[in-house]
Amino acid sequence: MARAQSPRRRLITTLAAWAVALIIFFPVLWMILTSFKTEASAVAMPPQFLSADWTLENYAEVWARSDYPRFFWNSVVISIGSTLFGLAIAIPSAWAMAFVPGKKTKDLLMWMLSTKMMPAVAVMIPLYLLFQRLGLIDTKFGLVIALMLMNLPIIIWMLYTYFKEIPGEILEASRMDGATLWGEIIYVLTPMALPGIASTMLLNIILAWNEAFWTIVLTTTKAAPLSAFIASFSAPQGLFYAKLSAASAMAILPILILGWFSQKQLVRGLTFGAVK
């Protein structure tokens, strides 16, 4: 039973929640504000807020200097492609681990997770050589494969957790009613785990969209996504913070909008099974 809260306590809790949210969101807010300042205002000390020189020039220059639509399209294809590809592999894998576990299933899950603990740079040369031999460097297909492999352990783990919450008896009943293996997965399991699958999909789209190591190492001109677009605005000599902020805002805006509209789904999926 939920404990009743006094109005004062509720106010304090609300204020604390807003304060934490503001602290977390502040870097993004500051980046967006900086993107509308002149370069001189962007680096002024003490930092300028209301007294800053506001301008739209940074956005105009970033747009003029880069082919933003191409970078954007590459990001869309790579993030959605790698997520769908990953789900196609992860759903049957998680089903097997959740409903017909073997002796080594737990070890297998831990091993998969351990690959995420390895720094990406450790496998840079082997993977680069492999991609080079296969002609996958600077291709969207190559990046879809790479990002799918990078995120597959997380997708499988998340789906495994959701599937474990579904009573096995329901699947057994469907089998007794004559459902095939694929029918059981597609028509019985997937609809029941849809909130979990949706949140996994959203989280992985966000992870793939923001990935900034492999997307820069494995691309040059044709398949480079928005992470490479941002990297092109950092300068060794000369002020660049306002233009870099404008480029960053343009890169994160689509995923920020997606996250905003799907936040209910995301939170429901991420807290799935937290309360029994």
Added chain:
Amino acid sequence: MTKTLRALLGATALITLSGVAMAETTITVATVNNGDMVRMQGLMEDFNTKHPDITVEWVTLEENVLRQNVTTDIATGGGQYDVITIGTYEVPIWGKQGWLESLNDLPAEYDVDDLLPAIRGGLTVDGNLMASPFYGESSMVMYRKDMMEAAGLTMPDAPTWADIEKAAAAMTNKDTGVFGVCLRGKAGWGENMAFLTAMSNSFGARWFDEAWAPQFDQPEWKATLEFYLNLMNSYGPPGASNNGFNENLTLFQQGKCGMWIDATVAASFVTGADSTVADKVGFALAPDNGLGKRGNWLWAWSLAVPASSDAKDAAKTFINWATNKDYLALVASKEGWANVPPGTRTSLYSNEEYAKVPFAKMTIDSINSADPTAPTVKPVPYVGVQFVAIPEFQGLGTTVGEIFSAALAGQKTADEALAEAQAAVAEEMKAAGYIQ
């Protein structure tokens, strides 16, 4: 069909085919995001008009990411890039390893003899020009003329470190947030160690003796580091251990620094539209200690063709366009002489129009006073003024840079930092087989 008609048809087909083949040449240029490179991308219409058969695609990356990507690509023979932007540090190392294509066969209009000797020397390996300089730089003193005047001082054209200390003391007013001197403190082989290595040359120090033994335990390095720490702790801005080029540029532009010793290319920024002190800046050579070497460096961002490129001819055509005298004239006609890439060609400095640019003379004097083949007072087995042109230097420079940056932050003394640097460098040099 008559023979003439057949011949005509054949010739037409050949021309069409060759046209298609020419139009298909696409080159990928990997570069960094700095003002001169961005300006070049804006002037591509000229190249496209002159060379409609070559399409240029750009990859612009942050300096360290570019270095990593290009190294990976060349080392694995990937051939992703046809033209790469590299620094003076990489050219001798990569040239020796056979990673770069010789540019000795650039056309006569390129006029290789017009390149500044110091810059050309740093880009030549075994008689082969391995990269063509796009812009060159040294380092110099940029100072506030008004503050010097108010302090009753005059900055000599060729100051000593004692002059710098005296001026810094006179200009510092911590109550108003004005600091006498701003120097690099951020850790990195291309950040604080570029400055400190060049500075150490003027104190008679060196990274290694002729037998590759590290020299951080010698009195010259102690004198260098103690002077630097004392100068910065007494007259530098707070948090200087986090300051690199851009941070100091910001401070100077906002009138918070009396002096800034850094790259000559900064001159166009501190006298540009974003600077609040644009009309109050004077220039002087980097300081010395009367030992025959100044504390200035030598660097050039250059264009090179990786040996793995499959479009070498088109790549060389592009490099010739981007780095010959006509390109300098093109920039001058479109953007003014002050925006011409500096520090590469002798002819630029004999141009009367360019001589009117306030920092032109000091830039060329600074470049000419640096000698990458004899950078130190005592003999050394390496080339490079603010770096040591060996593959291990990136790691060594960054390690030592972190130690010295920590000393500037007050986390260790000069003696502790030098002992730590000596041990770290000795260990690495032993592991690399330079010393027993």
